[in-house]
Amino acid sequence: MIRISVCTGKACRERFSAYIIRRLENDRKKFFPDMEMDIGECLCRNQCREGPNVVFDDTIASRVSPIRASELLAERVHAARRVVWSWK
Numbered sequence: 067m068i069r070i071s072v073c074t075g076k077a078c079r080e081r082f083s084a085y086i087i088r089r090l091e092n093d094r095k096k097f098f099p100d101m102e103m104d105i106g107e108c109l110c111r112n113q114c115r116e117g118p119n120v121v122f123d124d125t126i127a128s129r130v131s132p133i134r135a136s137e138l139l140a141e142r143v144h145a146a147r148r149v150v151w152s153w154k
């Protein structure tokens with residue numbers, strides 16, 4: 067399960083965090099429909115100057131553009147699949 071939280075505090079919202087959430091949801095439906103993931107919102111992470119901030123599991127990614135968010139999602143999915151395959 068991949069957990070993703072996009073900051074929707076004021077500063078990040080002004081930098082299109084809502085669009086990032088929609089984009090991640092669309093990517094999940096289009097490219098990774100079989101992957102378990104939870105995409106949601108989180109409150110301000112107190113790193114407003116670095117926003118928009120996106121938390122992938124326990125790692126915060128800063129200054130995330132919508133395209134970068136898609137790249138990070140793909141990297142996470144591929145990393146998760148590698149772990150699953152290595153256990154089989």
Ligand code: FES
Binds near residue numbers: 077109112113118119
């Ligand atoms: S508003 Fe996103 S970190 Fe503060």
